[in-house]
Amino acid sequence: MAYWLFKTEPGCFSFDDLHNRPQMTEPWDGVRNFQARNFLRDTVVVGDLVLFYHSNIAEPAVVGIAEIVRAGYPDSTARDPQGEHFDPKASAANPIWYLVDVRYRIPFPTPVTLGDIKNNPLLGDMPLVKRSRLSIQPVSDLEWQLILTMGGLPEGIRPL
DNA sequence: GCCAACGTTGGC
DNA sequence: GCCAACGTTGGC
Numbered sequence: 001m002a003y004w005l006f007k008t009e010p011g012c013f014s015f016d017d018l019h020n021r022p023q024m025t026e027p028w029d030g031v032r033n034f035q036a037r038n039f040l041r042d043t044v045v046v047g048d049l050v051l052f053y054h055s056n057i058a059e060p061a062v063v064g065i066a067e068i069v070r071a072g073y074p075d076s077t078a079r080d081p082q083g084e085h086f087d088p089k090a091s092a093a094n095p096i097w098y099l100v101d102v103r104y105r106i107p108f109p110t111p112v113t114l115g116d117i118k119n120n121p122l123l124g125d126m127p128l129v130k131r132s133r134l135s136i137q138p139v140s141d142l143e144w145q146l147i148l149t150m151g152g153l154p155e156g157i158r159p160l
Numbered sequence: 161g162c163c164a165a166c167g168t169t170g171g172c
Numbered sequence: 173g174c175c176a177a178c179g180t181t182g183g184c
Contacts, residue, residue, distance in 0.1 A: 009182090031166075056182050100182045114183080133166065 001159060003139040004044065005051040005062070005128060006102070015052045015064040018104045021024055026068055029077045029099045030085040036136035041072040041098040044136075047159035050102060051139060051147060053128070061111035062147060067159055070101035103160075108151035 006028065008014070018026050031037060050066040074095030077085040090096040117123045123146060127137040139147075145155050 025181090035167095060183070129163065131183085135181090136178090 001082040002043070002045070002048045002124070003019050003051070003141070003144040004039070004048060005126075005137045005139050006051050006066070007053045007055045007135045009105075010054045010055075014054065015066075015104070015107065018064075018066060018102065019107075021104070024104045025101050027099050029075050030077070031099065031135060031151040032097060033079040033133075033135060035134055037045045037096075037098055039136045039138070040100055043138075044068055044100050045071050049105070049144075049157060049159065050112065051144075056143075059113050059115075062108065062117075062151065063111045064107040065148075065153070065157060066102040067121070069103045070098055072098040072100055093104050105157065105160075106153065110150070110152045112147050112151040116150055117147070120146065120150070125142060 010016075013026070018024070028040075031040060032090040039127045040131075046068050050068065050070040052064040052066050053062050054060055074092075075085070075097040077083045078090035078095065078097040079092075080086055081088075085097075087096060114128065117126065118129055123129060123143055126139070126143060127134050148155050148157065
């Protein structure tokens with residue numbers, strides 16, 4: 001079981017939006033970056049746990065935990081000419097872009113802000129800190145434990 | 161809203 | 173295959 005950090009702009013799709021889903025799942029579509037795509041297609045599996053991160057706001061922060069409920073499959077929004085994520089190069093034989101499905105798990109009692117993360121030297125290797133714009137990032141076991149502790153959650157979160 | 165970082169595109 | 177131009181991301 002692996003850990004990840006997924007970025008989203010809350011104005012577009014927030015952790016509360018995920019919570020309010022009737023089935024409490026959501027397809028994480030529209031990722032159009034090859035490195036992130038490779039993670040979604042090849043590495044993310046059911047049961048992996050996700051730090052849900054809100055970006056592009058006054059105080060960017062990890063606000064909750066989600067869980068992978070479906071591993072990578074072709075992103076059909078790439079083949080919708082009316083959609084904003086359309087990619088004319090994508091086809092049934094070569095979908096190019098992939099997505100996973102996530103389920104809401106638990107919010108952080110205290111959101112862990114980007115500032116908090118930057119202030120912790122043990123978190124200095126996170127892509128988030130290195131200012132990468134990568135929207136899907138791996139998180140190490142240690143980073144996971146530290147961030148859960150900082151946010152007021154017990155470490156023993158397990159896949160459902 | 162600014163702008164630095166950085167990924168992608170396309171001419172050569 | 174290089175690299176300049178361009179577009180996007182995302183912190184501030």
